[in-house]
Amino acid sequence: MSITIKKLGGMLGAEIYDVDLSANLDKTQIADIRRALLDNLVIFFRDQNLTDEDLVRVGKYFGELAPLPPHRQNPGSQPEILVVEKKPNDKLNFGYEWHSDTTHLPIPPLGSILYALKVPRYGGDTMFANQYVAYETLSDSVKDTLDGMRAIHGNGRIMRTLEDKVSPVRGQEAVSAAWSTDTSSHPIVRTHPETGRKALYVNIAHTQSIEGMEINESQPLLQMLYEHSTQNHFTCRFQWEKGSVAFWDNRCCQHLALNDYPGEHRLMHRVQVKGTKPI
Numbered sequence: 619m620s621i622t623i624k625k626l627g628g629m630l631g632a633e634i635y636d637v638d639l640s641a642n643l644d645k646t647q648i649a650d651i652r653r654a655l656l657d658n659l660v661i662f663f664r665d666q667n668l669t670d671e672d673l674v675r676v677g678k679y680f681g682e683l684a685p686l687p688p689h690r691q692n693p694g695s696q697p698e699i700l701v702v703e704k705k706p707n708d709k710l711n712f713g714y715e716w717h718s719d720t721t722h723l724p725i726p727p728l729g730s731i732l733y734a735l736k737v738p739r740y741g742g743d744t745m746f747a748n749q750y751v752a753y754e755t756l757s758d759s760v761k762d763t764l765d766g767m768r769a770i771h772g773n774g775r776i777m778r779t780l781e782d783k784v785s786p787v788r789g790q791e792a793v794s795a796a797w798s799t800d801t802s803s804h805p806i807v808r809t810h811p812e813t814g815r816k817a818l819y820v821n822i823a824h825t826q827s828i829e830g831m832e833i834n835e836s837q838p839l840l841q842m843l844y845e846h847s848t849q850n851h852f853t854c855r856f857q858w859e860k861g862s863v864a865f866w867d868n869r870c871c872q873h874l875a876l877n878d879y880p881g882e883h884r885l886m887h888r889v890q891v892k893g894t895k896p897i
């Protein structure tokens with residue numbers, strides 16, 4: 619093993635040591651990091667010193683990078699970088715509800731790599747929840763009910779909620795209408811393309827309804843799944859420092875960025891690795 623792995627919790631999450639992401643990684647290191655991601659669902663690196671070019675290079679070790687919404691793109695030289703920022707006067711932060719990233723898209727990302735440039739003096743942790751265990755701990759009756767069911771995912775509610783409560787990276791006029799109105803249908807239980815394990819695949823931020831049902835008919839079942847899937851004992855919590863990196867597998871975990879640092883500034887840069895159609 620070319621890396622050192624220290625588990626952060628019993629359900630998911632591990633810190634990875636002995637890797638300098640600012641240097642070129644060799645095939646063994648990349649394979650070991652990928653294995654660590656598959657085994658732990660989310661992995662963390664400390665004390666990194668990355669340029670945007672480094673972050674893009676690291677992302678590309680794990681696949682093609684995913685396209686970004688126009689209003690979140692880095693105004694700088696690397697368009698693949700997504701800016702996650704909460705300024706001191708902003709009321710809300712991106713990702714304050716439990717979610718998997720951009721499940722309103724037909725092909726949501728495989729995963730995201732988030733790098734901390736500026737962290738608040740306190741707060742601003744990110745939580746992650748294991749969606750394999752969320753599925754496995756459902757009763758057989760509920761598993762049978764969910765078999766073959768699909769849900770519709772959208773982004774409109776989040777876009778409307780964040781409007782005026784966060785500073786846009788670019789002018790709000792640059793928000794593409796498609797990113798707020800697009801919807802996609804995904805299986806409620808997806809099979810991970812690399813591990814073959816089944817994971818629950820609904821989230822309160824994006825999932826709107828169960829396919830073939832009205833919104834009010836869908837809500838009781840979806841609400842039960844949201845609560846079930848994010849129970850404290852399925853989670854781990856990461857406390858950021860400047861230079862920390864998190865790499866999560868969007869196919870089998872949800873995450874939530876805590877909004878508990880009013881008046882503070884938090885700035886992260888992220889790349890997203892392209893995924894495959896959920897099946």
Ligand code: SIN
Nearest residue numbers: 702712713744875886
């Ligand atoms: C996100 O939801 O992608 C942001 C996570 C974070 O800021 O910790």
